[in-house]
Amino acid sequence: AQSVAQPEDQVNVAEGNPLTVKCTYSVSGNPYLFWYVQYPNRGLQFLLKYITGDNLVKGSYGFEAEFNKSQTSFHLKKPSALVSDSALYFCAVRDYGGATNKLIFGTGTLLAVQP
C-alpha cells in the first residue's frame, strides 16, 4: 500500500534562513508526489508535484522539492523563509488502488518561521 511519512511534527526556522520539510514515501511503481499547504481555517493549497522528469521541482511561492528515488524522499525546500510561510504542510502520494484522485496524505508538519 502507498504511504507517506512526515517525520517532524514541527519545524522552526528563523526568517531569512533556508527551510526543509521532510517527506519519505513508500509506493509500488512510480510515485506521483505532491506538496500542499494549509493556512488556519482554510483548505489545502497546491504547491508543487512530481510526476516524472527533472528531480528538482519548482513550485509556488518560491518553494521547490527534490525527488530522490534511492532514498524514497521528496523533501520540500525554500532558500529563504518568510514569516508568512508559517503554516501546516502536507506531503501526499497518489494511490494506485483504483481512483486516480485519491491522495494519501502524511500527518503534516507545522512550519513556524520566527521573525
Next chain:
Amino acid sequence: KAGVTQTPRYLIKTRGQQVTLSCSPISGHRSVSWYQQTPGQGLQFLFEYFSETQRNKGNFPGRFSGRQFSNSRSEMNVSTLELGDSALYLCASKPSEGSGANVLTFGAGSRLTVL
C-alpha cells in the same frame, strides 16, 4: 475563474441529527473528491465522483454518503451524527485532462461541530 466553493462554511449539529454539505467544483471539472480532516486521524479520503458515478469510497461507515449531479456539483450527507464526526470536510475537484489533470484543487472546507 472561481475556485471550489463549499457551503456551509461552519455548522453545529447535535448527536443523532443528519447533515448535508455542498460542493461546487471549478467550472469544467467533472471529478469531485471529499476528504475528512481531524486532529487525530489527519486527512482521510471519503469518496470520489466522476460524471455522477461514485468511483471510489474510503473506509467510512455507511452513515457517510454522497452524490454528484449532472452539473458536477456534489453533496455529501452524514446521518445519525456522532461526536467523532466533528471535522473539517474538504471537497476537491480536478480537470479530466491537460496539465492540471493530476492536481486536486481544494475548497476552504465545511467545519462541522457535533455536540
